[in-house]
Amino acid sequence: MIKKIQLPLQTLNLIVGFMIWVIISSLLPYITDDIKIPADQLSMVTAIPVILGSVLRIPLGYYANIFGARILFLVSFILLLFPVYYISEASSLTDLIIGGLFLGIGGAVFSVGVTSLPKYYPKEKHGLVNGVYGAGNIGTAVTTFAAPIIATKIGWAPTVKLYLFLLLLFILLNFFLGDRKEVKVKTPIVEQIKGVYKNQKMWFFSLFYFITFGSFVAFTVYLPNFLVSNFELDKVDAGMRTAGFIAVATLMRPAGGWLADRFKPLFLLMGTFAAYTLSAILLAFSPSIGLYSVGSLVIAVCAGIGNGVIFKLVPLYFNKQAGIVNGIVSMMGGLGGFFPPVLLSAIHGITGQYSIGFMLLSQVALASLVLVIWMYYQDRLSLQSEVFNSTGQGVLVTDVSGKIMAVNPAFTRLTGYVEKEVVGEKPSVLKSGRQPEGFYREMWKAIKEKGVWQGEIWNKRKNGEAYLQWLTISAVKDETGDDVRYVGTFSDITLEKS
Template identity: 65%
Template sequence: MFKKVQLPLQTTNLIVGFMVWVILSSLLTFIMEDINITPQQASWVTAVPVILGSVLRVPMGYLTNVFGARKLFMISFILLLFPVYYISIANSFMDLIIGGLFIGIGGAVFSVGVTSLPKYYAKEKHGFVNGIYGAGNIGTAITAFAAPVIAGQIGWSLTVQLYMVLLAIFVVANFFLGDKKEEMKVKASLIEQIKGVYRDEKLWLFSLFYFITFGSFVAFTVYLPNFLVNNFGLDSVDAGVRTAGFIALTTFLRPLGGWLADRFKPFVILMYVFGIFTIAALILSFAPSIGLYTVGTLAIAIAGGIGNGVIFKLVPMYFNKQAGIANGIVAAMGGLGGFFPPLMLTTLYSVTGHYAIGFMALSQVALASLILVIWMYFNKRLALSDEILNTTPLGMMVTNKKGKIIKINPAFTELTGYSEEEAIGNNPNMLSSDKHTNDFYDNMWDNLNRHGFWQGEIWNKRKNGEFYLEFLTINALRDDAGEVTQYAGVFSDITDKG
């Protein structure tokens, strides 16, 4: 029973955590009526919760594998009671900063579920499961939509205190429904686990990609309510509804991204994601009307939602044994991706009077990420080719069109006795046994030129002078213009069969 309930329980836990995480950004227009703060200070108030919500994700992922999701969620929600209450009685900018810093715990709980839930499912379902869990982002939409409406009726202070009741309910829910026997496998310390992954370039590339996809989600979540009010003159409730729509679209597309990554090539999907990001951010950089601004923002929502789902399919795929710490690091980078943009946009606006440079920067970073994804995709294919080349029992060699050997595999050395240093730059006739006539070789080249391949039995000689019979296949490799660029030979020793 406990195992079956973990996905819905942990997903609702994330909803609650994210609801708390964005209290300040959702209610800031109400708070500013009672507490006198500048626009620059307001940007800090909305950005500060992201700091702890990001940094804590690294130890949260690790601690989940040590203590289990049940304990981590319970402790997190108990700790959140204090900053939530402190915010509800705040009367200064510094009160909001202190309370905001510690409600970052609500965003940090993300690492708990993405580390815990894959333990309950087969690998081919990890993308979809993490996508479902990630849909807990909808918590930000719930707060963005509901908090301003409630605050309009009972005031922002009492609205914030209502979240304490919600947190208490979920402390109890996790106590009774959390998995008390969750499997723990961690033996290495946090530092040892970080050392085990930090040199892997894929970790930092995934972090960059999540920095953009999830970072944009967080940034737009905290930036849109005030921007829509100040820039387009919308009222607070209307701005909240539009922000909630952005959040909902991004959130509901996250499981789709995970599902697509389970069934298709994740890197190809990411190419489309960053292509859309590049174009959408470019549109926003021209400070368009509310109509075009909506189109650009919704495109960001679509790409971000799908991209978020895809990335958390890739992380456990490449870091299966260090999933907790890798999830934490990537998730932390995504959170930090939501910290800097609102501050940067506010600063740029105060200096230039518009947000164009900030969105242009997002466009260029997205374009760079697109290039990196393409590089990773083809690099993976090359790595797969090298693995096949190095592990196959068949001898392989590749020559240029002039017949000079440019690549061999370990099986070539084992079958012929020639090392890579001895073979590279040499000619395949170094293997000649002199048992075949010139007509035999003329016929071989005639078939290669006319049909693009030759296949048959041929006597060759090893380095030690021993003759052996091999079954050889030669293929002519051509470029897009149809010109031969290389020849690839694959052979096996059939002396005993002969």
């Protein structure tokens, strides 16, 4: 029973964590009525919670394997009581920055669930499970939508204090319903980092999540104030539009995970980044509120699908180091939410517009599209290499002149020759001298006419021992039908014949 409720419990935990993470950005239009914040500091105030929320994801992802999700969520919610109360009593910019920094714990809990929940489900469901859990970022929409409405009636400070009761409720829920017997993994953190930090795929996934989750967070904290100042919408309307953006991105996240369980995840990412590129270009031209809404909603769809796909890929490629990799990748996503608002603010201060910032997003998305395509073809080459190296038959590849280009480990095992000894040589180094001259002439005639030959042939090993092979030689042709190389596969059938 306890194991079955972990997905809904941990998803609700994430909703609460994300609700608290965006308290300041959601209530900023109300807070600025009481606390004077310089215009050039507004983006910093909204971005500050993202710092700790990003950096803490690495240790929380790691310790989720050591102590389990129950302890991590309990401790996190207890610690969040302090910044929530402190912000409710804030009277200066410094108070907001200090409280906001520790609000980051609410965003950091994300890496706990993506590390814990896959332990309860088979691998073919990991995309959907992490997608459902990731939908907990709907918490940002809940606060963005509800907090301004409540603040209009009772004020922003009492609104913040209401979150203390929510935290106390979930502290109790985790204490009684958290899984005390969760499977623990106790590999030292230094060993795990050493095992992954040189892996290209981890850094590619970090970049992709930097864009997908980063744009989600960035738009969440940037839209409420931007819609009020740029399109002169009222505060509640801006909050509802931002909540709509968050809701779309959130609903598409489990959809992205579900699609990644059924289709090729890298193909889904290609489509995601292509759409990102076009949407960011549209936003760069400062369109009307209608076109701006269309561009933003397309980015919301892309962010949701991309987030779901990436956390299908992480456990797929890093099963044994999922905790630390989840932490690193999700940290980069959090940082992706920190830098865009700061960068957009700086660009706006210099140029008076946001166009350059959106154009930068389009170019980073385009670069990511190229990287995903490259990863796809690298995976295909890697698969071919694995087949080539792991097959039990000896394989040698020659160019059209007959010089050996490559051999596999089975070739070395069967003949005694290592690759460097035969590359550049002709297969005649294997001749036993037991075949009549006309044999080879007929062999090559068949290859030229039919594209393939197979049969028995006597060859010799490096030590001079003759043995009987079953050999297949196939011609590899180009688009024009010309031979470009030849592939020979063989096995030792001496014992079978004897």
